[in-house]
Amino acid sequence: MHSVLHPSAAKVPPVVNSRESRGSSKRAGPVAWLCLLCALVLSSLVMPAVARAEDADDVVTREAHFDWDADTGLLYLDLLFRDIVDQNLQSKLSRGLPTTIVLTATVYRAGSTAPLSTTAQTCKVTWHVWEEAYLVELMRPGSTRQSWTTTTEGVIRRCTEVRHLLAGDATQIPEGTQLVAAGKIQVNPVSPELLQKIKRWVMRPSATGTAAPGDALFSTFTGLFLQRIGDAERQQKFTTKALMPAVYHSKAP
Numbered sequence: 001m002h003s004v005l006h007p008s009a010a011k012v013p014p015v016v017n018s019r020e021s022r023g024s025s026k027r028a029g030p031v032a033w034l035c036l037l038c039a040l041v042l043s044s045l046v047m048p049a050v051a052r053a054e055d056a057d058d059v060v061t062r063e064a065h066f067d068w069d070a071d072t073g074l075l076y077l078d079l080l081f082r083d084i085v086d087q088n089l090q091s092k093l094s095r096g097l098p099t100t101i102v103l104t105a106t107v108y109r110a111g112s113t114a115p116l117s118t119t120a121q122t123c124k125v126t127w128h129v130w131e132e133a134y135l136v137e138l139m140r141p142g143s144t145r146q147s148w149t150t151t152t153e154g155v156i157r158r159c160t161e162v163r164h165l166l167a168g169d170a171t172q173i174p175e176g177t178q179l180v181a182a183g184k185i186q187v188n189p190v191s192p193e194l195l196q197k198i199k200r201w202v203m204r205p206s207a208t209g210t211a212a213p214g215d216a217l218f219s220t221f222t223g224l225f226l227q228r229i230g231d232a233e234r235q236q237k238f239t240t241k242a243l244m245p246a247v248y249h250s251k252a253p
Contacts, residue, residue, distance in 0.1 A: 059182075059237045066167070066179055066245035071252075073170030075245060077105065077119065077181055079162045084185050084236060093134075093152045096127030101159045102232075105183030107167050109174065110242035116179075117168035123159035141166045182239040186232035 065078040084101065085093075093099060103121045108114065122139040131148070136158045138145045149155060167181070 059239055062238045062240055064181055064240040064243065066181075066243050067164070068173075068175070068245035068247045069250045070247050071250050074166060075107070075117070075168040075173045075179075077107075077162065077165045077167040079103070079105075079165070079181070079240075080160065081162075081185050081236070081238070082156060082160045084160060084187065084234065085156050086234065089187060089234070090152060093125065093155055096129075098127075099125045099155075100188050101125075102186045102189055103162060103165075103183065104186075105167065105181045107173065108180045108182065110178035110180050116174075117172040119165055119167040121162055121165055125155050125159065176244075178242040178244050180240055180242050183237070185236045185238065187234040189232040189235070 062079060062081065067076040067078070068074075069076070081103070089099065101123045103123075105119050106115045107117045107119070109116060119141055124137040124139070126135045126137075127133075128135055133148045133150045134152075134155050136147050136149060136155060138147075138158065147158065149158065173179070
């Protein structure tokens, strides 16, 4: 497919609803993970708190859901943040401007300030003139997925309705314990100077792609998380209420 990175010289994307085309997925390689983790380190995560939000020091309490796969020993997170797309971002999307929305989160045992695991999702949106459609690239722990949509609503749904995001495993998360997720959502974050700091972490072997206290680089990595590094067009800190993961069996007959 032919892509054009600067849409101003051709048609702007439609803003009305239309059909969406199918997507595809593949495993993420080291280069893709390097990009994800650079964006992930950009986002300084915060400890759980209760507040209201747009100020950089305020925190939004968001509805979330944890699922625990008893057969694989993996924890998954569902989180919605459609409100991060304000009128300004809607306008940029409708004009075909490239956009990246980054979610980073740390999981804690309820009532504790010690992090258990980390996770992230990066959603990169590019308008393709010849196809008259948006290419949405989702990068998550262990995989990337590409899909096409002809509407801004399709973009918003893909980027801000996070479903089944890998957030930890049995070596990190204690069973039968209430959990809290806290983190940051950023629109177009930029901090390329951090690339060198995370190269060692990117190349580490990992079963899940999440950082854990047992990892030799965990303290260094979470230290980067907690720093106030990088700027973004818009950012919002969040926390969730204490939640008990819902247990299910993915391999049940």
